[in-house]
Amino acid sequence: MTITPTAPATSEIDLFSDETLGVNDDAVFAQLRELAPVVYLPKNDAYAITRYDDVRDALANTDVFSSSGVAFNPQMNEVLKGTSLAADPPEHGKLRAVLTDNLSPRALRPLRTVINDKADEMVRDLFSRETFDGMADLAVAFPVSIVLDLIGVQGDLREKILPWGEAAFNLLGPMNQRAQDSFPTAGELFTWTHEEMRGVDLAEGSIGRAIWEAAERGEISHESFGYIVHQILAAGMDTTITTIGNCLVLLGENPEQYAKLREDPTLASSAMxxxxxxxxxxxxxxxKALADVEVAGTLIPAGSQVALCYGSANMDPRKFDDPETFDVTRNPVDHLGFGYGVHGCAGQGLAKLEIQALLLAMTQHVESFAIGEVAARLNNFTRPYASIEVTDIVLAQG
Incomplete structure (x- = not known):
């Protein structure tokens, strides 16, 4: 079938500029989304797909929209070859199998009690204080401890994992200054997971040790072992950390929504x-577009870099009524925050366990709280806070 080219809408927005990479980039996404369903961005040399249905359709169409272009620079896409993140079917299924086996609901079931108990202890401790940093003390500390125990990371290495992961995520954007500055730190993570890490480095009974033993038995390659551990670290920490921070800010700034959650804790999943x-x-x-493809009447040429704007799709009023309103009863289970299709987030089961455990612990022990000063930390891939002041804490009675 011949596709008749149409001139795409264009915008001078840079998706990875300091101005865009704030905690709330809704205004940028709204501008792109209302301009057109597909917008060419010269500063990123990328075609941005901005609306819900089109983003979801692209995620489902792995024959055309290839994960070989998951990063916005060729160097990182080359590094990611051989990982499930950057692979397409049928290779993707083989690479992802071990990862999903170890992060499946069945595999994670024994962790549920550990996660719930740790969440309860941490919430009781932190919210008994006059104030605390919701980012460092809770959003970072909780998932980092869970994931590092899960993998079996021990000793001094535990202090290095978070900066390693943040640097690696910077490299998924274009090769801007942020990414260039992150190369040495991200390289340390790659060297450890792919060259230095051994089974004896990981605690007995951990998932990391089990994956190593699978490599020793010949069930997977030793190269795959490094990739899988690398991906569990990525899947289990940075985006979860960002989401926990967002939970604190949104619930603290919308006390009527937190009151609804406290009144009905079964809303924890919906709130998340x-x-x-x-x-x-x-x-x-x-x-990466592997062939000429028409999206909403606009031609995206073969070989083009494509930007799937999950954040814009999730705020699309064509999909979600009153999308700018925070409503813990909405339960938008079809959001695209975890992706969609074969590349849906492999770590979402663990993320859900962690986040819901914290929310439930808060409903039990905290009547109300407020958010003071917050500061953003710029990253090419995630949207974390640098700090969140939690204050005006009122503990639940009884």
Whole structure:
């Protein structure tokens, strides 16, 4: 079939500029989304797909929209070859199998009690204080401890994992100054996971140790072992950290919504989905167009870099009524914050366990709280806070 080329809408917006990479980039996405369903961005040399239905359709069409372009620079796409993140079917299924087996609901079931108990202890401790940093003390500390124990990381290495992961995520954007500055730190993570890490480095009974033993038995390659551990670290920490921070800010700034959650704790799952919809932790993913493709009447030429704007899709009024309103009862289970299709987030089961455990612990122990000063930390891929002041804490009685 011959596709008649149409001139795309264009915008001088840079998806990865300091001005865009704030905690709330809704205004940028709204501008692009209302301009056109597909917008060419010369500063990123990318075609941005901005509306819900089109983003979801592109995620489902792996024959055309290839994950070989998941990063916005060729160097990182080359590094990611051989990972499930950057692979397309049928290779993707083989690479992802071990990862999903170890992060499936069945595999994670034994962790549920551990996660719930740790969440309860941390919430009781932190909210008994006059104030605390919701980012460092809770959003970072909780998932980092869970994931590092899950993998079996021990000793001094535990202090290095978070900066390693943040640097690696910077490299998924274009090769701007932020990415260039992150290369040495991200390289340390790659060197450890792919060259230095051994099974004896990981705690007995951990998932990391089990994956190593699978490599020793010949079930997977030793190269795959490094990739899988690398991906569990990525899947289990940075976006979860960002979402926990977003939960604190949105619930603290919307006390009537927190009151609804306290009144009905079964809304924890719905509240989490609404936070991810409203503040998508990783709002832009890359793809490469393998063939000429028409999206909403606009031609995207073969070989083009594509930007799938999850954050814009999740705020599309064509899909979600009154999308700018935070409503813990909305339950937007079809949000795209975890992706869609074969590349849906492999770590979402663990993320859900962690986030819901914290929300439930808060409903039990905290009547109300407020948010003071917040500061953003710029990253090419995620949208984390640097700090969140939690204050005006009132503990639940009884």
């Amino acid at each position: 989905a609404e936070v991810i919809r409203l503040r998508t932790p990783a709002p832009v993913f890359g793809r």
